[in-house]
Amino acid sequence: MNIREMVEVLNGKILVQNHNPDEELPRGGAADLMSDVLAFGSEGMVLLTGLTNPQVVRTAEMAGVNVIVFVRDKTPPPETLELARDSCISLVRTSYTMYEACGRLYQAGLPGRGPVKIENNSW
Amino acid sequence: MKIIPGDMSTQEITKVQELIYTTRVESVMAPNVIAIDPSSSMGQVKDLMRDKHISGAPVVKGKQVIGIVTIRDVIRSMEEGKLDFLVTDLMTTDVRTVSKDSMVTDVVKNLGQQGFSRLPVVDQNGDLVGIVTAGTLIRSLLKQMDKSFQRNEAEKLYTYRASHIFQDISSDDTSLLLRFFVNERDFDNAGKASSLIKRSLQRLMLRPQIVRRVGVAVYEAEMNLVIHTDIGGEITVEVRKDRVNISTVDHGPGIGDLKQVLQPGFSTAPEWIRDMGFGAGMGLANIRRVSDVMKLTSAPGEGTRLEIVFNFQNESLDNM
Ligand SMILES: Nc1ncnc2c1ncn2[C@@H]1O[C@H](COP(=O)(O)OP(=O)(O)OP(=O)(O)O)[C@@H](O)[C@H]1O
Ligand SMILES: [Mg+2]
Numbered sequence: 318m319n320i321r322e323m324v325e326v327l328n329g330k331i332l333v334q335n336h337n338p339d340e341e342l343p344r345g346g347a348a349d350l351m352s353d354v355l356a357f358g359s360e361g362m363v364l365l366t367g368l369t370n371p372q373v374v375r376t377a378e379m380a381g382v383n384v385i386v387f388v389r390d391k392t393p394p395p396e397t398l399e400l401a402r403d404s405c406i407s408l409v410r411t412s413y414t415m416y417e418a419c420g421r422l423y424q425a426g427l428p429g430r431g432p433v434k435i436e437n438n439s440w
Numbered sequence: 441m442k443i444i445p446g447d448m449s450t451q452e453i454t455k456v457q458e459l460i461y462t463t464r465v466e467s468v469m470a471p472n473v474i475a476i477d478p479s480s481s482m483g484q485v486k487d488l489m490r491d492k493h494i495s496g497a498p499v500v501k502g503k504q505v506i507g508i509v510t511i512r513d514v515i516r517s518m519e520e521g522k523l524d525f526l527v528t529d530l531m532t533t534d535v536r537t538v539s540k541d542s543m544v545t546d547v548v549k550n551l552g553q554q555g556f557s558r559l560p561v562v563d564q565n566g567d568l569v570g571i572v573t574a575g576t577l578i579r580s581l582l583k584q585m586d587k588s589f590q591r592n593e594a595e596k597l598y599t600y601r602a603s604h605i606f607q608d609i610s611s612d613d614t615s616l617l618l619r620f621f622v623n624e625r626d627f628d629n630a631g632k633a634s635s636l637i638k639r640s641l642q643r644l645m646l647r648p649q650i651v652r653r654v655g656v657a658v659y660e661a662e663m664n665l666v667i668h669t670d671i672g673g674e675i676t677v678e679v680r681k682d683r684v685n686i687s688t689v690d691h692g693p694g695i696g697d698l699k700q701v702l703q704p705g706f707s708t709a710p711e712w713i714r715d716m717g718f719g720a721g722m723g724l725a726n727i728r729r730v731s732d733v734m735k736l737t738s739a740p741g742e743g744t745r746l747e748i749v750f751n752f753q754n755e756s757l758d759n760m
Contacts, residue, residue, distance in 0.1 A: 351663075352722030355656045356729070360648070368717045375631030376717075379638065379659040381652055396628070404635065
């Protein structure tokens with residue numbers, strides 16, 4: 318699934334575009350805890366989250382996440398948009414809830430990371 | 441038509457080739473086409489060409505291209521006294537067009553052959569959307585080459601300077617030391633140091649996996665300085681030939697039970713910190729998982745020191 322298709326599946330709106338819509342997304346993930354993003358995030362992953370503060374963008378940057386989707390139609394504050402522009406992160410908004418947004422993407426074929434064990438040392 | 445690269449380096453020749461194969465016609469065409477109505481006379485065509493400084497134009501009915509008329513047809517009509525003939529009587533009806541979605545290779549193939557010096561560009565319905573000539577093609581390709589050239593040069597400069605430090609500057613043991621000062625509760629700048637560290641390591645051309653692991657660890661450590669200290673702290677990153685050493689030092693409240701804080705899930709973060717997505721009690725566990733060595737030293741009232749080591753495996757900054 319590429320970014321364009323992902324946005325379509327979510328009826329989403331691109332708020333900050335820093336990536337080519339044709340770019341492929343390897344997998345998706347969802348978290349409201351920043352440490353979870355850092356623990357389970359992977360390079361190029363799309364992150365669905367209910368948080369909209371600028372730290373989400375920083376966390377994404379550190380975890381190698383390129384695209385963040387804000388669920389439940391949450392509009393991020395201007396600082397978040399600005400940081401995303403500077404950090405080369407793309408932002409998308411959808412009106413679906415976390416549950417439905419994840420479900421729609423998974424159903425449309427976007428895989429997750431598979432089972433993870435916290436002790437697991439593999440990256 | 442052939443693009444002759446003159447004395448460009450091989451790398452730039454392949455850049456031209458790459459652009460020709462990857463650029464869509466839409467982005468090299470002129471979108472505002474001067475089109476001629478089928479009811480025009482050759483005299484009107486002559487006046488239009490003079491006024492608009494063009495040497496040819498498609499003849500369009502509705503939005504469909506039904507022919508093409510060039511300055512040669514105008515000259516012929518003058519020689520043969522046919523200026524009051526309709527353009528449809530003298531135009532070429534066998535028009536070669538290109539799709540706006542095709543690649544520039546298609547244009548290069550068709551332009552110049554059998555005297556085609558302009559190709560009308562059409563969409564899926566065959567409607568006219570633009571025109572491409574040798575001029576529009578060369579102008580836009582040059583513009584794109586200039587852009588990617590500048591980008592490449594900028595990147596080269598950065599990586600060159602950074603990655604050669606271990607070769608250009610010699611000592612018995614060279615290392616690069618980066619120091620950052622982190623303020624407590626400063627959420628506007630929280631993570632900035634980590635972001636700079638990550639970018640610096642990228643410029644040093646460290647393997648992406650290592651950069652990622654260091655990034656995750658140093659960000660967790662930085663956030664702990666922001667969240668759990670009352671006077672901030674310092675981050676030091678030492679890049680050596682065979683490893684990266686990171687230490688964070690603060691003179692904050694310190695930690696009483698080290699075993700407890702190392703347990704995944706334990707956190708003393710207040711509610712408002714949790715609302716921001718922190719305070720899962722996973723930070724130190726994450727650091728331990730991604731690093732090769734982690735050492736936490738602390739005592740209540742005496743501050744906290746965290747040391748993290750990442751060893752390079754099968755790689756050394758020497759041969760990069
Ligand atoms: N520099 C520090 N000074 C004082 N206490 C600290 C420091 N760093 C960590 N701690 C203590 O260790 C606990 C665990 O830290 P850890 O980073 O694992 O989780 P967290 O910061 O609470 O949550 P998370 O990192 O998941 O957002 C903290 O809640 C805090 O009590
Ligand atoms: Mg923490």
